[in-house]
Amino acid sequence: MPAVSGTPDNAEMTGIDLLFLSMMAGHTEQTLEIVRLVRDRLADTELRTLVAAIEVTEADELETARTWLAQAGRSARADDHAGHGTGPDQLARLRDASDADLDAVLIEVFCAHQQAAADLARAHLAAGNDERVRDLAQRVEQSRTAQVELMAARPAARG
Amino acid sequence: MRRRFVLPLVATGAMLSTLAVATPAQAHGYVSSPPSRQALCAQKRVPDCGQIQWEPQSVEGPKGLRNCHANIAHFAVLNDDNRGWPATSVGTTVTFTWVNTAMHATRDWEYFIGNTRVAVFSGGGRQPGATVSHTVNLSGYSGRQKLLAVWNISDTANAFYSCVDLQIGGGGGNPTPSPSPTTAPPSPTPTASPTTNPPAGGTWTAGRAYAVGDQVTYGGRTYRCRQAHTAIAGWEPPNVPALWSLV
Numbered sequence: 040m041p042a043v044s045g046t047p048d049n050a051e052m053t054g055i056d057l058l059f060l061s062m063m064a065g066h067t068e069q070t071l072e073i074v075r076l077v078r079d080r081l082a083d084t085e086l087r088t089l090v091a092a093i094e095v096t097e098a099d100e101l102e103t104a105r106t107w108l109a110q111a112g113r114s115a116r117a118d119d120h121a122g123h124g125t126g127p128d129q130l131a132r133l134r135d136a137s138d139a140d141l142d143a144v145l146i147e148v149f150c151a152h153q154q155a156a157a158d159l160a161r162a163h164l165a166a167g168n169d170e171r172v173r174d175l176a177q178r179v180e181q182s183r184t185a186q187v188e189l190m191a192a193r194p195a196a197r198g
Numbered sequence: 199m200r201r202r203f204v205l206p207l208v209a210t211g212a213m214l215s216t217l218a219v220a221t222p223a224q225a226h227g228y229v230s231s232p233p234s235r236q237a238l239c240a241q242k243r244v245p246d247c248g249q250i251q252w253e254p255q256s257v258e259g260p261k262g263l264r265n266c267h268a269n270i271a272h273f274a275v276l277n278d279d280n281r282g283w284p285a286t287s288v289g290t291t292v293t294f295t296w297v298n299t300a301m302h303a304t305r306d307w308e309y310f311i312g313n314t315r316v317a318v319f320s321g322g323g324r325q326p327g328a329t330v331s332h333t334v335n336l337s338g339y340s341g342r343q344k345l346l347a348v349w350n351i352s353d354t355a356n357a358f359y360s361c362v363d364l365q366i367g368g369g370g371g372n373p374t375p376s377p378s379p380t381t382a383p384p385s386p387t388p389t390a391s392p393t394t395n396p397p398a399g400g401t402w403t404a405g406r407a408y409a410v411g412d413q414v415t416y417g418g419r420t421y422r423c424r425q426a427h428t429a430i431a432g433w434e435p436p437n438v439p440a441l442w443s444l445v
Contacts (some may be wrong), residue, residue: 095440182432
């Protein structure tokens, strides 16, 4: 259940709000794809706990974004986020990683992925209109930044 | 005998999936801050822009153009200087942020005022991040100026164009064009190192590890942890019902 009501506000979302929501929806779909590739294979139990919490929180965010897009009469179109972030090559690295390497590969791929979300959210905070979308962007910016810090602090983090 | 038929089918499937990946990648990028003309349209700060308000990232045309609309007829509004484009007040050093909805391999980014190229940044033929920021020195310019920002793609003949109206000098530093301050709930500063000892209760604290069943207070209410996690800013209990339920 998302943390928002399904009631549309009087204020209409603008193009810049909907573009951000559409990009976040695409990005979050990729997050869930990454998580589902690795969640049962991670060795580090704290990393596993973090990834599981990311999965459930982002599933809610995705539902929120889709709900708002639908209310605005637009669906999350694939072309708005094509080519975004984590490509098939990175997903293949996760799929092919040995058990010994998986934690390190996940941290590398996922830190970059979550950093991209934080960057998009920060840009939206400087440009967006709708208060609900700005609030979402603020939470995305904060949570992804903190997740990157948590992952980088794990023993398997490289460099 | 059967194999002869299998191979073409496999090849066809591979071709289709390649197309499915390649064709939707039509998009793109634009300058979101300071707001470009297409950003002002997408924010509805400038009304009646037409289709561009829904796709500010799509001003794509051949490399080498020097206008705001990439010669796209239904984006011509962007090249109309008489639309009352608000100029953003800036100092002589300005940071431009691009939002990229598709991360094309990049030759470079160029910035023009009139016919003068005031800055160029190499892209090295690599894919940029989801956002890209460049700091450009505009000393030597003052007053109202129309700046053209260009993103030159390295593996196509095309570029993306964004015009940004600036009021240079007389105001310090970068603009804060945000229409309204954010009113997100106050969040405690996250501590750098998470602890692994769940508290027996108390106030929700970023950096703490919580286990299922732990109770905390936040904003005068009590919540019970539904799923184990380390608390972080942005995951305040009322914002993440997947992690906390109101008691």
